Amino acid sequence: MSAPSSSWVVVTGGGGGIGRALVHHFSSTRNVLTCGRRLGPLNETVATAPRPGAIAAVACDIGTSEGRALLLRSLPESVAVTLLVHNAAIGNPGRIDQLDVHHFEASLQVNVVAPLALSQALIPRLRASEGRILHLGTSVAFHPQPGTATYGITKMAFHRLYQQLNAESTDVCVGSISPGMVDTEGVQDHVAKARALGLPHVAFFDQAYANGWTTPLPQLMRFVDEVLQMDGEAFGAQEWRFSEWHTQQQGQQGTSYAAYEKARRGNATANTAAEPRGAAAVVAALVAGFAAGAVVATSMLKRS
Numbered sequence: 001m002s003a004p005s006s007s008w009v010v011v012t013g014g015g016g017g018i019g020r021a022l023v024h025h026f027s028s029t030r031n032v033l034t035c036g037r038r039l040g041p042l043n044e045t046v047a048t049a050p051r052p053g054a055i056a057a058v059a060c061d062i063g064t065s066e067g068r069a070l071l072l073r074s075l076p077e078s079v080a081v082t083l084l085v086h087n088a089a090i091g092n093p094g095r096i097d098q099l100d101v102h103h104f105e106a107s108l109q110v111n112v113v114a115p116l117a118l119s120q121a122l123i124p125r126l127r128a129s130e131g132r133i134l135h136l137g138t139s140v141a142f143h144p145q146p147g148t149a150t151y152g153i154t155k156m157a158f159h160r161l162y163q164q165l166n167a168e169s170t171d172v173c174v175g176s177i178s179p180g181m182v183d184t185e186g187v188q189d190h191v192a193k194a195r196a197l198g199l200p201h202v203a204f205f206d207q208a209y210a211n212g213w214t215t216p217l218p219q220l221m222r223f224v225d226e227v228l229q230m231d232g233e234a235f236g237a238q239e240w241r242f243s244e245w246h247t248q249q250q251g252q253q254g255t256s257y258a259a260y261e262k263a264r265r266g267n268a269t270a271n272t273a274a275e276p277r278g279a280a281a282v283v284a285a286l287v288a289g290f291a292a293g294a295v296v297a298t299s300m301l302k303r304s
């Protein structure tokens, strides 16, 4: 096994979910700086890591300029920064007429302003070490559903930021991945709130849980590694989807929100009662959707 590198990775939102898995994954070979608003979950991330000594965790709110400054000050000077991962995100569900505008503003700060400001601050150091930036995107950004305005609109702006950074010729490659549905504290909180509001997209989560379609974190980390190993042009060429990679790897039916949405729309068109025709029809359409996904996955591998 090769010796751990002295380079640093910055992962926002490492107190749980995907962020914690990323911190554990990268800290096995590199040093990691991470953050979250709550100290308790951050301490747990460090305590459960394979190499706790390789992790620096800072309690701060990246939605504020003070929080971002605290995070940046915690990064040792003169070390190579090889990766910045924009993972932290928020966004409560709510129908547009009852949407909490203050929460929308807070979500813009965390999901869009913070990634912009942190990228801006770290691009010189990333450039110096031929480092990269990775966005955690979501297909919800591209599939409007009732009650998903805050999360969907801010994540769409976040996606545009990834595109913009690549258009700016900063000499730092910026990539984006869509992880599929990962069972995290954030998802559980979102589903509970959406269910209480009677929002229809809860049906997707229920199906995913019932059918075991959630993304396993170890496989997600393998996918992340493969995406990061792509050459710079391929890395930034499109948002890479776990579901398509997984389909290609397993030769089995995928589970993405995009495919679910396609199935849902197909049902609504075909069925004049506008009610889902049942799980069998949805699953059949999912299979069809992922036959198309496999084509994308094949071209993904050709590029890499």
Ligand SMILES: NC(=O)c1ccc[n+]([C@@H]2O[C@H](COP(=O)([O-])OP(=O)(O)OC[C@H]3O[C@@H](n4cnc5c(N)ncnc54)[C@H](OP(=O)(O)O)[C@@H]3O)[C@@H](O)[C@H]2O)c1
Pocket (backbone or CB within 6 Å): 012, 013, 014, 015, 016, 017, 018, 019, 035, 036, 037, 038, 039, 041, 060, 061, 062, 063, 086, 087, 088, 089, 090, 110, 136, 137, 138, 139, 155, 178, 179, 180, 181, 182, 183, 184, 185, 186, 187
């Ligand atoms: N899970 C999924 O199915 C899924 C699907 C598609 C995309 N994604 C994307 O993947 C990323 C991670 O998702 P997740 O489900 O793992 O989220 P999560 O369970 O909600 O975890 C988010 C992490 O970010 C931290 N965080 C939130 N706001 C913060 C702030 N203002 N400052 C600093 N840290 C903050 C949270 O800690 P504190 O609360 O202590 O601050 C927490 O550790 C997000 O970008 C999400 O959009 C997730």
